[in-house]
Amino acid sequence: xxxxxxxxxxxxxxxxxxxxxxxxxxxxxxxxxxxxxxxxxxxxxxxxxxxxxxxxxxxxxxxxxxxxxxxxxxxxxxxxxxxxxxxxxxxxxxxxxxxxxxxxxxxxxxxxxxxxxxxxxxxxxxxxxxxxxxxxxxxxxxxxxxxxxxxxxxxxxxxxxxxxxxxxxxxxxxxxxxxxxxxxxxxxxxxxxxxxxxxxxxxxxxxxxxxxxxxxxxxxxxxxxxxxxxxxxxxxxxxxxxxxxxxxxxxxxxxxxxxxxxxxxxxxxxxxxxxxxxxxxxxxxxxxxxxxxxxxxxxxxxxxxxxxxxxxxxxxxxxxxxxxxxxxxxxxxxxxxxxxxxx
Amino acid sequence: xxxxxxxxxxxxxxxxxxxxxxxxxxxxxxxxxxxxxxxxxxxxxxxxxxxxxxxxxxxxxxxxxxxxx
Numbered sequence: 406x407x408x409x410x411x412x413x414x415x416x417x418x419x420x421x422x423x424x425x426x427x428x429x430x431x432x433x434x435x436x437x438x439x440x441x442x443x444x445x446x447x448x449x450x451x452x453x454x455x456x457x458x459x460x461x462x463x464x465x466x467x468x469x470x471x472x473x474x475x476x477x478x479x480x481x482x483x484x485x486x487x488x489x490x491x492x493x494x495x496x497x498x499x500x501x502x503x504x505x506x507x508x509x510x511x512x513x514x515x516x517x518x519x520x521x522x523x524x525x526x527x528x529x530x531x532x533x534x535x536x537x538x539x540x541x542x543x544x545x546x547x548x549x550x551x552x553x554x555x556x557x558x559x560x561x562x563x564x565x566x567x568x569x570x571x572x573x574x575x576x577x578x579x580x581x582x583x584x585x586x587x588x589x590x591x592x593x594x595x596x597x598x599x600x601x602x603x604x605x606x607x608x609x610x611x612x613x614x615x616x617x618x619x620x621x622x623x624x625x626x627x628x629x630x631x632x633x634x635x636x637x638x639x640x641x642x643x644x645x646x647x648x649x650x651x652x653x654x655x656x657x658x659x660x661x662x663x664x665x666x667x668x669x670x671x672x673x674x675x676x677x678x679x680x681x682x683x684x685x686x687x688x689x690x691x692x693x694x695x696x697x698x699x700x701x702x703x704x705x706x707x708x709x710x711x712x713x714x715x716x717x718x719x720x721x722x723x724x725x726x727x728x729x730x731x732x733x734x735x736x737x738x739x740x741x742x743x744x745x746x747x748x
Numbered sequence: 749x750x751x752x753x754x755x756x757x758x759x760x761x762x763x764x765x766x767x768x769x770x771x772x773x774x775x776x777x778x779x780x781x782x783x784x785x786x787x788x789x790x791x792x793x794x795x796x797x798x799x800x801x802x803x804x805x806x807x808x809x810x811x812x813x814x815x816x817x
Contacts, residue, residue, distance in 0.1 A: 530768075530789050533777040540769035547765045582755050640777035727810040735807065736799035737758070743799075744753035 415687050445632075447686035450664035452638030452679035453657065454646075456692050458532075459638055461525040462631070463693035464700045468518045469624065471701065475511040476613065483563075485609035487602040487719070490565035494715055509708030515557045517704050519733050522550050532639030538676060539634060545627040552620050554733060559612035561731050565605055566716035571728035573604055600721075635664065635675040636689075642679035653681060660684050761792070 423430070434440055451459075482501055484493040497504035526546060529535055535543035562572045577600070581591030594611075596603030653661065660682040667673045683689065720726070730738035764771065772785040779786045 527789070527793070531779065531786070533782065535769045536772075536777070537769065543769050544766055547762075551762070582750050584755075584759070643777065729807045729810050730803065735803035736796045737754075739799040739803035739806075740757065741751045741754045742803075744751040744757075 411691060412687050415691075447684075447690075448663075449632065449635070449685040450660040450667075450682040451636045451685050451689050452642035453681045453683040453688075454641050454679075455639055456683075456689060457696070458528055459636060459689075460693045460696040461521055461528065462628070464697045465518065465521050465525060466624070466628070467697040467701065468514050468521065468704070469620070471510060471514050471704070472518065473617070475507050475514065476617075478507045479511060480613060485563065485606055487565065487605060490563060490605060491569075491715060491718055494564055494566075498713075498715060505712065506708055509711070509713055510704060511560075512713040513704045513707040513711070515560060516707070516732070517700055518553055519557055521700065522553055526550060532637070534637040534639065538674070539630070539637060542627060542630040542634070545623055545630070548623055549620065549627060552616055552623065556612060556616040556620065557733065558731060559608050559616065562608045563605065563612055564715060565719060567719060567723070567726050568716050568729065570600070570719040570721065571726070572731065573600060573608060575728065575730075577604070633674045635667070635677060636685075637677060638679060642681070643677065644680065646680055650681075656688075657681060657683050764788075 430439065479497060482493055482497045482504070484490060494508070497508055499505070501507075529543065529546065558572070558576060562569045562576065577591045577594050580594055581587045583590055592598065594604065594607060595601070596607055661678075664675065664678055664682050667675045668678055717726075768785075772782060774782045774785075776782055
C-alpha cells in the first residue's frame with residue numbers, strides 16, 4: 406500500500422519534471438544517446454525474489470559519495486605536516502563550525518563501509534553469484550575490499566597522534582614482510598629507511614589521491630559489469646516459484662519478456678533468466694534508496710553521539726605507550742601474536 | 749621476528765578469495781550443493797570473529813595503560 410503510493414508519487418514527480426524539462430531533454434537527446442541510455446539503465450530487468458538482499462552495493466556507493474564529500478571538507482582544514490597534522494584535526498574538531506560532525510561522518514562512514522563491504526561479499530559468496538560469467542566482477546570486488554581497508558587504514562594514520570604514528574610503524578613493517586618486493590614497498594612508503602615527515606606526506610597522498618582514484622575507477626568497472634551481465638540475485642530466482650505465489654503483474658511480465666529477449670541477443674552479455682523479474686526503476690531503486698537511507702541515518706546517529714578521539718602528540722621515544730590495532734585489523738593482530746606463540 | 753605463519757596465511761587467504769570462482773566450479777547454486785565452499789566461508793568468518801574478540805579483550809586492557817597522563 407505504502408510502496409504503491411510512493412511509486413505513484415515518484416512517477417507523478419518524474420512526469421512533472423519531465424514536462425518542464427522536455428525542451429532541454431529533446432535538445433540534448435538529439436546530440437547524446439540519452440533515451441537509449443535511460444532505457445538500458447533504468448528499465449533494466451532485475452530478479453525480484455529476495456530483492457532486499459541485493460541492495461548493499463547501492464548503500465556502499467552512497468557511503469563512498471559521503472566519504473568523498475566529507476573528505477573534501479576535511480581537506481580544507483587538514484595540514485599534512487609532522488607538527489601541524491594533529492593540531493589541525495583538533496581545530497576541525499573544536500573550532501570549525503560543525504567540524505566535529507563532518508569528521509564524525511567521515512570516521513563512522515568508514516566503519517560502516519568496511520562492514521557493508523564484508524556483508525556484501527558474504528551475501529555474494531553465499532548466493533553463488535561469483536560463478537561464471539561473473540568471475541571478473543568478483544575479482545574486482547576483492548580488489549575493492551583491499552583498497553577500502555587500505556584507505557581506512559591510511560586515514561587513521563594521518564591523524565598523526567600516537568596511534569596514527571604507531572599504525573604507520575606497524576603498517577610499514579608489515580609491508581616490508583611482503584615476499585620479494587617487501588623492502589622496496591616499505592622504503593617507498595616511508596620515503597627512506599626510517600619514518601620521517603615524508604612518510605606522513607606519502608601516507609596522506611595515498612589516502613586522498615591514489616587510493617580514492619583507484620577505488621573510483623575499479624568501482625565504476627565493477628558496477629559496469631553488473632549492468633552488462635545483469636543482476637544475478639541468488640539461487641532462489643532460478644527455481645520454480647512456491648505454490649500460492651500470485652501471478653506476475655503487467656510490469657513483471659514485461660520485464661521477464663525483455664530479459665528473455667536480451668539473453669537471446671548475441672550482442673548481449675546476459676545469460677540468466679530468473680523465474681520472476683521486475684524493473685530496476687522504480688521497484689529496485691526504491692529498495693536501494695530505503696537501505697541507503699537507513700545506513701546514512703545510522704552513520705549520522707553514530708557521528709552525533711560518539712566523538713572520534715584524538716590521542717596524545719607523537720612521541721617516538723615513548724616506552725609506556727601500548728599501540729593497538731585498528732578495529733578491522735584486530736583479528737590480524739591476534740593472528741600475528743598467536744603465530745609467534747604469544748596469544 | 750617475522751610471523752611467517754601469519755604472512756603465509758594472509759597471502760593464501762587473499763589468493764583463495766581472488767581465485768574462488770575458478771576453485772569452486774561446481775554447477776550447483778544452493779548451499780548444500782557446494783558444501784566445501786560454504787564450510788570454508790563459515791570457518792573463515794568464525795575464525796575472524798573469535799580472533800577479533802580475543803584481540804579486543806586484550807586491547808581493552810591497553811586502554812587503561814594509554815589513558816591520558
